[in-house]
Amino acid sequence: MSARNTIIETVAKNKPALIPLPEMDFSQFETPVDLFEAFSKQLLVVGGRLIEMNDESGLSQLIQQEKSAGVNIINRVTNMGEPDVVPENAAALHAVDKAYISGAFGVAENGAIWVWESAMGQRILPFICQQLVLVLRRKQLVANMHLAYNRINVQEEGFGVFIAGPSKTADIEQSLVIGAHGPKALSVIILH
Amino acid sequence: MSKSHAALAAEFTADENRTDWHDETLWWVRQKRDKAVQQIPEWEILRQWASAIKEHTLSKLDEYLAIFEREAISNGIKVHWANDATAHNEIILKIIKEHSISKIVKSKSMLTEECHLNEYLHQSGIEVIDTDLGERIVQFRGEPPSHIVLPAIHLKKEDVSETFHEHLGTEKGNNDPQYLTESARTHLREKFIQSELAITGVNFAIAETGGFVVCTNEGNADMGAHAAKIHIACMGIEKIIPKAEHLGVFTRMLARSATGQAITTYTSHFHRPRPGQEMHIVIVNNGRSRQLGREDFRNSLKCIRCAACFNTCPVYRRSGGHSYHTAVAGPIGSILNPNLDMKANADLPFASTLCGSCTNVCPVKINIHEQLWKWRQVIAEEGLVAPSKKMSMQVLGYILSKPSLYRLIGKTGRWVLRHMPLLVKFKSLNPWYKQREMPEAPSESFRDWYKKNRRS
Amino acid sequence: MKVGLFIPCYIDQFYPMVAIATMQLLEKMGCEIVFPLEQTCCGQPMANSGFNTLSKGCDRNFVANFSDVDFIVAPSGSCVLHVKEHLADAQNPEAAEFIRTHIFELTEFLTDVLKVEKLDAHFPFSVGWHNSCHGQRGLHLSSMSELVAPHFSKPISLLNMVNGLQLHLPSRIDECCGFGGTFCVFEEAVSVKMGKDRIKDHEENEVEVIAGGDVSCLMHLEGILKRKGSKVRVMHIAEILNSQK
Known part of the structure; x- marks a missing residue:
């Protein structure tokens, strides 16, 4: 018998009698009145930086300035003309200083932001860049993870990720170090 | 069997300063966990739901595995399916050989530790680079991880510095x-860029969507x-959850329980390989279906490996x-490992x-300490307790079931303690006395007092 | 109200003053106390070592001794928990069931059954409270630091009724002392280290007495305290609640 059938049959034989799924009513949970305030607070906790802007024009200006100052930038933000094409090869992305990527929405309880593969160009971009900038509109916030998963169909794209702050580790004596393998900084630009 | 926990623990505690440091470092993590969960008024409801989702899943695990497989294939x-550790290792070796690959990176997967994948591949001349910082440190040192979330927590920064210097x-x-x-x-970014094959673990596998979630900081x-052209994700059969909406419960609990973070930095959802990439999932049993059949121990399979119990x-x-x-060490390991090898563990x-305390912090409400008690009964029944311990328990059980004998022994014992205390003061024969004084033996028991003072 | 006094074997033999205090305290509250003379032990030492099957004789003896009372009370959370969870007697299943549901740890009995709200007790010392695990996490004598739930403590509420007593809680409010039954000898090194750490935590509050609801934990801590020549005493809560001017 194949390993698959052996496993499935033993599991079927040994499993307990049916136990029902719980009824989950998460609307009973308290949610913050001001999602933006709660999100901003959590973003700081996870090591992120908040930048507020009125609209894309300010952002566009900022990126132009940085580019002319010689910063190696990949800009993937939508609503600002054609996004940059992202090279497929990881080695070519190794030297990217800063990536600007549109987030789908943020989660107030933990400062995480959902990012779709389509927004990244290449899956590795938000991980390999030295600094990551995620761009969100102020109204794109949900209170908690229950509402977050309500909002997305996770298999819509091949890959998607919640990102909460810059890459970090505390594997040496529990000392927090920002910038383990991935970005050493995460900024979130909120467009009002 | 090699040295017992008691013997190894005695060696560990021999360095008292280091033991204090280890204790305080982990207690600090426990405190961070407390602080995080106290901010969630619905925490106990979430525990209830998380437990119920997992129990439900185990009760339909065969069906969910089949659904997951179907959906994953359509993605x-x-x-791949592996009934034991060897099969798991062979599947991975085969994929590596088919593609003639030599540059392999691996992120944390306790399953691959359980299956001793690195040693197995090493014997075939294949080296795997562990990329979790803690795992890389212990890999350099030729040690296994000492904690499932904080693999190098037993080491001080001076130790790490020495290792990195070397x-x-x-x-x-x-x-x-x-x-x-x-x-x-x-060092590791270079390895990532060169890597041809990446092995990861799986935190949650979603039956309805055929995708999986991996959490790292x-x-x-x-x-x-995302760098390698082949991605192999290894998962135990118990990693399945029915629906994506259930992730809402588990992602709220995992990091809070593990490190006191509200969520891990990255919660990555893999559903399809990227263009030109190969994505494999190895679904591993390795004794889990046997544990599922043990009524008293099956719900240990609810574990999400947060290490709060550690x-x-x-x-x-x-x-x-x-x-x-x-x-897998710690309390959860002590109820999982006897299933893998009862004699050795x-x-x-x-x-x-x-x-x-382990049961109380467990986000999926595994009754860990009750299962520890139950394993003791099973192990005693199987004759795996030292004969001397068994005999002393038999004698004790006999004495305590015979009131008059109990009184006689009690009286004699107290007399000996009072008049010939040296008899019990051999540190090698009496572990109690090694670092503790014996209790003082009164001349009369309560029973003697009661008879004198309350019954006439 | 007829209360059967269950005095665990090691209290009977080594700490009779705890049993006497328990008895006197309950008598003051108006309970009619009986102490069945043929009682021995709850059977926990064997059961926790993996030999629950060897505690059957203890179980039968326990049932035979405690079948004729309204309640059973013991000054030990650990032994009470064992009886509640594991007492069985194939010949007398109903009697065993009655005992399992009518056995109380002392502070639980004072709080939930006798509903004590004030005490005539005086104990002018600085006291550190040790939460014993089986009483706390097993019998829910107090809230637990791991759970998100309202705070309460039956023993501490009682200690707060004692005149002159200054209560100090250790920084790790409910960490185990390391006694653990036969753990204390089979895992001697860790057991002692755990005990030393509990003591250190209490010493930082400069307490004169470490008090608890389980003599087993106290005996272990006392052994360590005495070995290092400490002046700190251990006392069972019954002795404190029974103290008068």
Whole structure:
């Protein structure tokens, strides 16, 4: 018998009698009145930086300035003309200083932001860049993870990720170090 | 069997300062967990739901596994099944050989530790680079991880500095965690870019969507998986959850329980390989279906590997992960490992005071301390307890079932303690007396007093 | 109200003053106390070592001794928990069931059954409270630091009724002391280290007495205290609640 059938049959034989799924009513949970305030607070906790802007024009200006100052930038933000094409090869992305990527929405309880593969160009971009900038509109916030998963169909794209702050580790004596393998900084630009 | 937990723990505690440091470091993690969960008024409801979702899943696990497989295949993922550790290792070796690959990176997967994948591949001349910082440190040192979330928690920064000096050429004596992490970053980013194949674990596998979720803080699973042209994700059969909406419960609990973070930095959802990439999933049994059949122990399979039970365990904190001589240490390991090898791990259910703190911190409500008690019964029944201990229990059980004999022995014992105390003061024969005084023996028992004072 | 006094074997033999205090305290509250003379032990030492099957004789003896009372009370959370969870007697299943549901740890009995709200007790010392795990996490004598739930403590509420007593809680409010039954000898190294750490936590509050609801934990801590020549005493809560001017 194949390993698959052996496993499935033993599991079927040994499993307990049916136990029902719980009824989950998460609307009973308290949610913050001001999602933006709660999100901003959590973003700081996870090591992120908040930048507020009125609209894309300010952002566009900022990126132009940085580019002319010689910063190696990949800009993937939508609503600002054609996004940059992202090279497929990881080695070519190794030297990217800063990536600007549109987030789908943020989660107030933990400062995480959902990012779709389509927004990244290449899956590795938000991980390999030295600094990551995620761009969100102020109204794109949900209170908690229950509402977050309500909002997305996770298999819509091949890959998607919640990102909460810059890459970090505390594997040496529990000392927090920002910038383990991935970005050493995460900024979130909120467009009002 | 090699040395028992008690013997290894005695070696660990021999360095009292280091034991204090280990205890305090992990207690600090426990406190961070407390602070995080106290901010969630619905925490106990979430525990209830998480437990119920997992129990439901186990009761339909065969069906969910089949659904997961079907959906994953339709997503373009190659699904493999391994009934034991060897099969798991062979499947991975076969994929590596088929593609003639030599550059392999691996992010944290306790399953691959359980299956001893690295040693197996090493024997075939294949080296795997562990990319989790803690795992890389212990890999350099040729040690197993001592904790499932914090693999190098038994080491001080001076130890890491020595190791990095030797393997990465860092400055001798520079113990700054920032500097050491930066060196590892440079070293490992190079490995990521060169890697051809990435192995990751799986935190949750979603039956209805055929995808899986991997959680890290460092971003190493993503760096590996998105750079390599082949991604192999290894999962135990118990990683399944029915629906994506259930992730809402588990992602709220995992990091809060593990480190006190509200969520891990990266919660990555893989559903399809990227263009030109191959994605494999290896679904592993390795004794889990046997555990599912043990009524008293099946709900240990609810575990999401947060390690909260490690951090709270007063025994773990003072004996270190290596004293458990298994891939998964701590209280949860002590109820999982007897299923894998009862004889070799017969000591582990006894490495506990049954204080119950593990059960209380468990986000999926595994009754860990009750299962420890139950494993003790099974192990005794199987004759895996030392004959001397068994005999003393038989004698004790006999005395305590015979009131007059009990009184006689009690009286004699107290008399001996009062008049010939040296008899019990052999530290080698009486472990109690090694570091503790004996209680003072009164001339009369309560029973004697009662008869004199209350019954006439 | 007829209360059967269950005095665990090691209290009977080594700590009779705890049993006497328990008895006197309950008598003051108006309970009619009986002490069945043929009682021995709850059977926990064997059961926790993996030999629950060897505690059957203890179980039968326990049932035979405690079948004729309204309640059973013991000054030990650990032994009470064992009886509640594991007492069985194939010949007398109903009697065993009655005992399992009518056995109380002392502070639980004072709080929930006798509903004590004030005490005539005086104990002018600085006291550190040790939460014993089986009483706390097993019998829910107090809230637990791991759970998100309202705070309460039956023993501490009682201690707060004692005149002159200054209560100090250790920084790790409910960490195990390391006694753990036969753990204390089979895992001697860790057991002692856990005990030393509990003591250190209390010493930082400069307490004169470490008090608890389980003599087993106290005996272990006392052994360590005495070995290092400490002046700190251990006392069972019954002795404190029974103290008068």
